[in-house]
Amino acid sequence: MNIDQILDHIYILPEASKNSLKEHITEISYPKGFCLMEADKIIPYVYFIRKGIARAYATTSENDITFWFGSEGQTVISMKSYVEDKPGYESIELLEDCDLYRIETEELRKLFHEDIHIANWGRKLAETEMIKSEELIISRQFKTSLERYKDLLTYQSELLKRVQLGYIASYLGITQVSLSRIRAEIR
Numbered sequence: 128m129n130i131d132q133i134l135d136h137i138y139i140l141p142e143a144s145k146n147s148l149k150e151h152i153t154e155i156s157y158p159k160g161f162c163l164m165e166a167d168k169i170i171p172y173v174y175f176i177r178k179g180i181a182r183a184y185a186t187t188s189e190n191d192i193t194f195w196f197g198s199e200g201q202t203v204i205s206m207k208s209y210v211e212d213k214p215g216y217e218s219i220e221l222l223e224d225c226d227l228y229r230i231e232t233e234e235l236r237k238l239f240h241e242d243i244h245i246a247n248w249g250r251k252l253a254e255t256e257m258i259k260s261e262e263l264i265i266s267r268q269f270k271t272s273l274e275r276y277k278d279l280l281t282y283q284s285e286l287l288k289r290v291q292l293g294y295i296a297s298y299l300g301i302t303q304v305s306l307s308r309i310r311a312e313i314r
Contacts (some may be wrong), residue, residue, distance in 0.1 A: 128202040130154075130228050133175045136200060138251035143219055144244035151234045157228050163227075164205055169212060172229050173252075174203035179225030180289050183217040184297070191218075193297040194263065196286055208232065222290055260279040274300045276309050 130152060134145055139250075140269040154177070157163065163181060164170045176199055183195035199201050205215030209232055239246040266275055276299055277288065286295065 128177055130175065130177070133177075133228065134248070135299060137202075137255060138248040140244050140248055144242050144248075147242060148230075148238060148245055148248070151238065152228050152230045154226065155229055156224070156234075159221055159222055159224050161221045161225075162218060163225075164215060164217065165216045166216055167214045169214050170205040170208040170229060171232050173209060173232060173235060175228040176201050177226040177228055178284075179221060179223040179227075181219050181221050181225065182290070182298075183219050185217055193294045195259075196283065196290065196294075196298065198285065198289075202252065202256065203227070204256060206253070206260075210253070211273055222294070226291075236294075242302065258284060267300055272299055272305060273309055275299045276306070276313070279280070280313075287311050 130149060131145070134140065134148065140148065163174065164183075166185065176197055178199060180198045181194060182193050182199075184191040184193045186192075203219055205217060205219075207213050207215045212232075235245075235249065239249050266278065266295070277281055279295070279299065292306060293303055296303045297305065301309075
């Protein structure tokens, strides 16, 4: 996905505003396994995935818990760093070689003050990320593991081809054994 498609998907900007925003965006690449963001650190960037896939996870004393996957066109952001300029909760690891677009959060904040259209774009970005978090919480609280797996099949089926099953099981909040049972049941 190119940067114009990604920006437009969040909020359609007037051409001059979009060009102003794009002047501050750089393209970078990192290899599979790279830790793009570390928990307990302030992340001074917002990323958009041009190509590849990433996962967000939190580490407990026993294991890592995956709670988000991002692929082409999606935003990679630590909302705590973005909104409050404080260390984030999550670590983000690249599961494939990734091409990303990156903008410094501080530059983005300056643009918010200079251009109301970019400020509205930033508001829509935050609203979209908030809704994703809300949907995740509701799914975990009110849906069965089978329902969560069916949602994954419906809305993110490409993950099953690109992500190891251990991460999928963690994302669904179940063991790999339970995931195998659910997959067998659906076949």
